[in-house]
Amino acid sequence: MKAVVKKQQTVDALVESFKGATAVYLLNFQGITVDKDNALRKALAAKGVKYHAVKNTLLKRVLEALKVEGLNDSAHWRNVCDGRFRRRPAPAGSRN
DSSP, X not given: OOHHHHHHHHHHHHHHHHHTOSEEEEEOOXXXXXXXXXXXXXXXXXXXXXXXXXXXXXXXXXXXXXXXXXXXXXXXXXXXXXXXXXXXXXXXXXXX
């Protein structure tokens, strides 16, 4: 399968996942150890949070497809290496 087609399939799948999200968290996970990453994934999964490591260029395409604006202008964008999002509604009173 050509790389372009595979990337578009990834973008399409992420767009569908993000459509159902109540919150999206973007962060840089550079330097995290495998053990810490696995522990984080396990803790997030226990709370119903999905974790996706996504290349910046693909995430930009996803956000473009969802018509999310303003993030490309962010000074922090170049450091964002990861997208995380939650499917369950945030608890009452939370800051999510």
